[in-house]
Amino acid sequence: xxxxxxxxxxxxxxxxxxxxxxxxxxxxxxxxxxxxxxxxxxxxxxxxxxxxxxxxxxxxxxxxxxxxxxxxxxxxxxxxxxxxxxxxxxxxxxxxxxxxxxxxxxxxxxxxxxxxxxxxxxxxxxxxxxxxxxxxxxxxxxxxxxxxxxxxxxxxxxxxxxxxxxxxxxxxxxxxxxxxxxxxxxxxxxxxxxxxxxxxxxxxxxxxxxxxxxxxxxxxxxxxxxxxxxxxxxxxxxxxxxxxxxxxxxxxxxxxxxxxxxxxxxxxxxxxxxxxxxxxxxxxxxxxxxxxxxxxxxxxxxxxxxxxxxxxxxxxxxxxxxxxxxxxxxxxxxxxxxxxxxxxxxxxxxxxxxxxxxxxxxxxxxxxxxxxxxxxxxxxxxxxxxxxxxxxxxxxxxxxxxxxxxxxxxxxxxxxxxxxxxxxxxxxxxxxxxxxxxxxxxxxxxxxxxxxxxxxxxxxxxxxxxxxxxxxxxxxxxxxxxxxxxxxxxxxxxxxxxxxxxxxxxxxxxxxxxxxxxxxxxxxxxxxxxxxxxxxxxxxxxxxxxxxxxxxxxxxxxxxxxxxxxxxxxxxxxxxxxxxxxxxxxxxxxxxxxxxxxxxxxxxxxxxxxxxxxxxxxxxxxxxxxxxxxxxxxxxxxxxxxxxxxxxxxxxxxxxxxxxxxxxxxxxxxxxxxxxxxxxxxxxxxxxxxxxxxxxxxxxxxxxxxxxxxxxxxxxxxxxxxxxxxxxxxxxxxxxxxxxxxxxxxxxxxxxxxx
Numbered sequence: 001x002x003x004x005x006x007x008x009x010x011x012x013x014x015x016x017x018x019x020x021x022x023x024x025x026x027x028x029x030x031x032x033x034x035x036x037x038x039x040x041x042x043x044x045x046x047x048x049x050x051x052x053x054x055x056x057x058x059x060x061x062x063x064x065x066x067x068x069x070x071x072x073x074x075x076x077x078x079x080x081x082x083x084x085x086x087x088x089x090x091x092x093x094x095x096x097x098x099x100x101x102x103x104x105x106x107x108x109x110x111x112x113x114x115x116x117x118x119x120x121x122x123x124x125x126x127x128x129x130x131x132x133x134x135x136x137x138x139x140x141x142x143x144x145x146x147x148x149x150x151x152x153x154x155x156x157x158x159x160x161x162x163x164x165x166x167x168x169x170x171x172x173x174x175x176x177x178x179x180x181x182x183x184x185x186x187x188x189x190x191x192x193x194x195x196x197x198x199x200x201x202x203x204x205x206x207x208x209x210x211x212x213x214x215x216x217x218x219x220x221x222x223x224x225x226x227x228x229x230x231x232x233x234x235x236x237x238x239x240x241x242x243x244x245x246x247x248x249x250x251x252x253x254x255x256x257x258x259x260x261x262x263x264x265x266x267x268x269x270x271x272x273x274x275x276x277x278x279x280x281x282x283x284x285x286x287x288x289x290x291x292x293x294x295x296x297x298x299x300x301x302x303x304x305x306x307x308x309x310x311x312x313x314x315x316x317x318x319x320x321x322x323x324x325x326x327x328x329x330x331x332x333x334x335x336x337x338x339x340x341x342x343x344x345x346x347x348x349x350x351x352x353x354x355x356x357x358x359x360x361x362x363x364x365x366x367x368x369x370x371x372x373x374x375x376x377x378x379x380x381x382x383x384x385x386x387x388x389x390x391x392x393x394x395x396x397x398x399x400x401x402x403x404x405x406x407x408x409x410x411x412x413x414x415x416x417x418x419x420x421x422x423x424x425x426x427x428x429x430x431x432x433x434x435x436x437x438x439x440x441x442x443x444x445x446x447x448x449x450x451x452x453x454x455x456x457x458x459x460x461x462x463x464x465x466x467x468x469x470x471x472x473x474x475x476x477x478x479x480x481x482x483x484x485x486x487x488x489x490x491x492x493x494x495x496x497x498x499x500x501x502x503x504x505x506x507x508x509x510x511x512x513x514x515x516x517x518x519x520x521x522x523x524x525x526x527x528x529x530x531x532x533x534x535x536x537x538x539x540x541x542x543x544x545x546x547x548x549x550x551x552x553x554x555x556x557x558x559x560x561x562x563x564x565x566x567x568x569x570x571x572x573x574x575x576x577x578x579x580x581x582x583x584x585x586x587x588x589x590x591x592x593x594x595x596x597x598x599x600x601x602x603x604x605x606x607x608x609x610x611x612x613x614x615x616x617x618x619x620x621x622x623x624x625x626x627x628x629x630x631x632x633x634x635x636x637x638x639x640x641x642x643x644x645x646x647x648x649x650x651x652x653x654x655x656x657x658x659x660x661x662x663x664x665x666x667x668x669x670x671x672x673x674x675x676x677x678x679x680x681x682x683x684x685x686x687x688x689x690x691x692x693x694x695x696x697x698x699x700x701x702x703x704x705x706x707x708x709x710x711x712x713x714x715x716x717x718x719x720x721x722x723x724x725x726x727x728x729x730x731x732x733x734x735x736x737x738x739x740x741x742x743x744x745x746x747x748x749x750x751x752x753x754x755x
Contacts, residue, residue: 004297007360015357022244025251032250034203035259040331042586052581055449056164058536059543062445063583066160066178066194067436069150070187076104076149076156077135079128084185086124089158091181097166097174102159104138104148110521112498118521140503143493146482150439157440162196171196172203191432193443201429202262209265209716214246216712217272224705229287233365237358238279245275245350249343258339261332262422263654266713266721270340273709274318274662275347277702278311281669282355284698290364300356308352310672313612314665315348320608321661324601325654330590333654381696384740385689392745399742403632406639413638416647417553417591422720433550441482442549444556446475447582450542453574459487459535459542460519462512467576468542469508474566475546479559485545487534490525494518553591553649556584591649598653602634605660617671625746626671629738630664637731646723655727662706662728663735666699670739678753688744696740703736 042049056062072081086105093101108120123138135153138144149156162174175197182190221242225235246268253260260267285307289299322344325337388395423430436443450468457464468488475481483489492506495518499505509515523531535542548556560580567578606627613623634656646652673695677687710732713725 007297011357011360015354015361018244018354018357022247022251025255026247028251028254029247031254031257033257033259035261040261041590042583043329043590044331044334045329046586046589048581048589049586051449051579052447052583052586055447055541055543055581058541059533060161061164061583062447062545063195064162064164064166066162066192066197067440067443068158068160068178068182069155069191069193069432069436069440070158071155071189071191073154073188075153077131077153079126079131082124083126084187085156085158088181088185092158092160092178095174095177097163097170099161099163101161102148104144104156107144107148109137109141109501110494110497110525111500112494112518112521118497118525137501140501141493141496142503142506143483143489146439146441147484152439155439157436160194166196172200175200191435193429193433193436198429198433205717209718209721212715213266213269213712214272216715217269217709220708220712221272221276221705224701224708227701229283229365231365233362234283234287237355237362238276238283240358241279241351241354242272242275244354245343245347246271248346248350249339252346253339258335261335262718263332263336264339266716266724267336267340267343269709269713270658271343271347273706274344275351276705276709277665278315278348278351279355280702280705281307281311281695281698282351284701286355286359287365288694296360296364300359303359304352304356306673306676307669310669311348311351313616313668313672315344316612317609317664317668318661319344321605321657321659321664324605324608324657324661327601327604328597328653336654337657378693381693384696385692385744388741388744389748392749395741395745399632399738403635406635408639409642410635410638412642413646413648414554415591415649417587417649418550422718424717424719427717437549441484441547444548444550444584445582446479446481446544446546446548446580447585448544448546449579449581450544451577451579452540453577455540457575458539460515462515464575465491465508465515467571468544470570471567471578472544474563474570475544478566479546479548479563481546481548483544483546485534485543487522487531487542488544490522490530490534491515491518494522553588556588560585560588598648598656601657602660605657606631609660609664613668613671617675619751621751622671625743625751626664626667628746629743630660630667630735632738632742633663633731633735634660636734637727640727640730646727649720652720652723652727655724655731658724659728659731659735663732666703666736666739667743669695669699670743674747684748684751684753688748692740692744699736699739703732706732 042052070085072078076082082105085103089101089103089106092098105124107123109123111119111121123141123144124134138149139153145151147157148159160178162171166174175192178192182192218239221239222235225238229235249267249271252258282303286299286303289302290296294302319341322337322341326334328334328337425431433443448471450471452459452464459465459468465488468486472483472486472488476483488508491508495509495514496503496506498514498518509518525531533543548559551559563580567573571578610623610627613626614620617623617626637656637659640646641648641652670691674687674691677690678684680687682690707729710725710729713721716722716725
């Protein structure tokens with residue numbers, strides 16, 4: 001009675017204090033930011049990342065640009081059309097953060113005169129009479145094809161170079177201004193691609209989908225709470241707990257400045273369904289105690305004593321499943337794992353604080369207490385339990401067959417990644433990127449750093465340039481890459497200009513005399529700005545910047561391997577050293593770590609959960625029995641991914657650890673109840689039956705909520721989020737079936753508790 005008196009005296013005060021604290025945290029939600037920093041997906045603490053950052057400081061970012069493709073079906077060489085393009089280019093050039101904007105309407109053809117002087121003539125003269133000649137001159141210059149003009153002459157491209165590392169807010173303003181000006185020009189079709197427009201799209205989608213997921217989660221939870229408890233009390237009380245939980249998590253994120261990245265956008269969905277699991281088990285046990293004639297205070301004590309420890313264990317194991325994602329060397333995934341893991345513990349803390357106080361303060365639902373309103377599915381669970389005990393061999397055989405087939409299909413999983421593969425093929429921005437892939441050399445950058453090995457030489461030595469020329473020829477002919485920036489490319493262009501624009505001379509000169517003649521105009525072009533883009537201040541490092549279509553990690557890795565074989569075979573390593581780098585390369589490198597990191601994360605999660613189960617149950621046999629029904633769903637998950645051709649990538653790698661951390665919850669609740677029944681001196685069969693009937697309902701309801709909660713991710717525009725929702729839902733459903741069939745069979749056949 002002392003405990004009850006103390007609770008009675010301070011319950012309302014404690015509840016009020018929680019409301020005040022929650023209100024204070026709600027104030028910080030307004031400070032929550034969205035983040036789609038592309039570079040945070042680079043491998044952390046990696047020498048390749050360090051090298052790229054140093055290379056970028058020397059030259060410039062290989063990914064901070066915009067490509068604006070403008071179509072004109074009648075052909076681009078129409079005076080009125082070209083004048084509108086030039087007007088747009090000039091307006092874009094005036095925008096803040098734009099360094100330069102290139103278009104065929106403003107490009108010039110160089111002519112090398114006697115004495116090393118240079119004269120120029122615009123490719124577009126602005127005259128109707130000269131359009132045919134202008135177009136002929138354009139298509140004689142290979143460096144312009146698939147760069148500023150398309151091969152079919154049905155579209156052209158404005159290349160916009162903006163400030164490096166432009167943050168979200170500034171890039172959004174720039175994109176909006178460009179889109180406004182484009183709309184005024186009334187072109188047939190305009191497609192824009194680049195990092196900042198992808199960033200703006202992702203941030204906008206994340207905000208929209210986050211709100212959508214919260215709304216759908218709210219409706220789904222109401223639906224299942226009504227199915228479970230059939231009362232307003234049973235709906236409002238759990239919703240209050242989940243609302244407090246979400247405010248705590250999002251408020252703390254706003255307070256500590258943790259932004260919502262593309263993966264964290266599903267956080268509300270996860271917390272709705274995971275947090276509801278604890279609530280369902282606690283409320284179900286409380287109502288069972290009331291239904292059995294217990295008083296309110298006794299019912300509270302029983303629910304906390306019998307379910308509290310189990311929910312603590314499930315919260316810890318679920319937290320572990322998320323936190324082990326920190327073994328993956330991708331910062332957004334690490335942040336997701338840490339924030340979600342802490343969020344699970346916050347959900348438990350809020351549940352164990354708010355629910356008992358609410359039970360005591362608010363009136364109990366009379367309808368559920370009425371013995372006439374017994375749970376409608378007791379008969380279903382009894383029939384299910386009898387079926388399981390009568391078919392142990394069949395259940396073991398089916399489980400074995402599923403295990404073997406899933407293991408075979410799991411071997412088909414490939415590690416692959418595309419720059420824009422998180423978007424559906426019908427998404428307009430994805431179609432724009434694909435168009436630029438097809439007509440303008442692609443949006444996937446290739447960046448090579450070329451370093452002189454012989455300090456007595458320079459990049460103007462003919463032998464050095466011939467080595468670099470071999471590399472660029474290989475990239476163009478064998479890789480089918482589009483060269484964008486390089487010293488050899490400059491020399492080719494100037495050599496053609498020195499020979500009256502004859503395209504046969506678009507090549508590296510064969511004589512040192514001619515090379516010396518081209519050196520001064522190249523170094524002085526645009527006050528030396530172009531030269532500084534390809535050779536560093538020491539003259540010992542040069543760059544080759546190219547692009548290819550977004551062919552995916554597997555194909556690009558094969559290209560890179562063949563390229564390095566070419567270097568070993570054809571390039572003199574005593575003259576130059578060539579290193580493949582760049583943003584796309586770093587993302588590909590992340591993929592090479594992914595399989596190992598994923599395996600290590602899962603093994604670590606299983607190990608920690610095994611230790612916890614061993615400490616709690618003090619039985620090695622019990623630990624093995626509990627792990628089998630939870631490892632089986634993971635193998636089924638891998639088999640489904642292999643069967644359906646779902647690649648292992650950043651967005652799908654986290655599915656395994658999340659699934660294991662959540663799936664083990666039902667097993668813990670089942671074993672916790674079994675332990676309590678055995679402690680009362682029950683026989684194994686009777687204890688197993690009581691456990692099945694009492695926890696079965698909560699397991700089914702929580703699993704349905706979890707599956708439905710993750711299934712709502714199917715509404716996402718992001719393919720990775722869609723796949724995550726589908727696969728986790730299937731895995732949790734398989735885990736539920738395993739816990740209701742395979743687990744009782746294993747316990748009945750192989751576990752003999754000590755008396």
